[in-house]
Amino acid sequence: MAYIFISGDQKKFDVSRETAVMSALVCSMLEDNDHTTTVEIPLPNVHSKILEMIVRFCVHHVIHPMQAISKPLKGTTMKDLVSEWDAEFIDNLSQTDLFELVKAANYMDIGCLLDLSCAKIASTLRGKTPQEIRENMGITTDFTPEEEARIKEENKWVLE
Numbered sequence: 001m002a003y004i005f006i007s008g009d010q011k012k013f014d015v016s017r018e019t020a021v022m023s024a025l026v027c028s029m030l031e032d033n034d035h036t037t038t039v040e041i042p043l044p045n046v047h048s049k050i051l052e053m054i055v056r057f058c059v060h061h062v063i064h065p066m067q068a069i070s071k072p073l074k075g076t077t078m079k080d081l082v083s084e085w086d087a088e089f090i091d092n093l094s095q096t097d098l099f100e101l102v103k104a105a106n107y108m109d110i111g112c113l114l115d116l117s118c119a120k121i122a123s124t125l126r127g128k129t130p131q132e133i134r135e136n137m138g139i140t141t142d143f144t145p146e147e148e149a150r151i152k153e154e155n156k157w158v159l160e
Helices: 024-031 048-063 084-091 095-108 111-125 130-137 145-154
Strands: 002-007 012-015 038-043
Touching: 002 048, 012 048, 024 038, 024 095, 048 084, 048 095, 048 111, 084 111, 095 111, 111 130
Parallel strands: 002 038
Antiparallel strands: 002 012
C-alpha cells in the first residue's frame, strides 16, 4: 500500500506506513481508510517546504527512535539536549521555519517533533531578559498605547 502526503500547496510526498503513523492525525485518518492500494493524506495546513522537513525527520526517527527530552532543559545548546542529528536538524532552521514547524508538528500531532521544536525555542530564550526576548522575537510592544494607559491607570497603586 502506498501512502502519499499532500501539502497545502499540492506537493506530494511518498512515505512508508511507519513514517506516516508517526503523526497521530494521520493515524486517525487511516482508521477510516477503506484499504485501497494508495492512500492520499491531504495536509492543507502544511506548506511543502515544512512537510519536506517533517518527512525527513520522521524517516530518520522510524530507524532511530528519538529519546525524550528532559524537562526542565539540562543544557544551553541543543547538542546538550538531544542527539547530534536532531541538534543539526533543528539548529539549521530559520526562526520563521522553526515557528512554521511548531505549528505543523502541533497540527499533525507529532509529539517528539513538537517537543524538539519547542525545546529549541526555549533554549534560545533561556537566560534572556524580557527586552532581549522582545528583540529576538520581533515583538515591539505587548499593548496598544490605549491598553497600556488603561493598565497603568488600573494598577497605579503598585507604584505608590
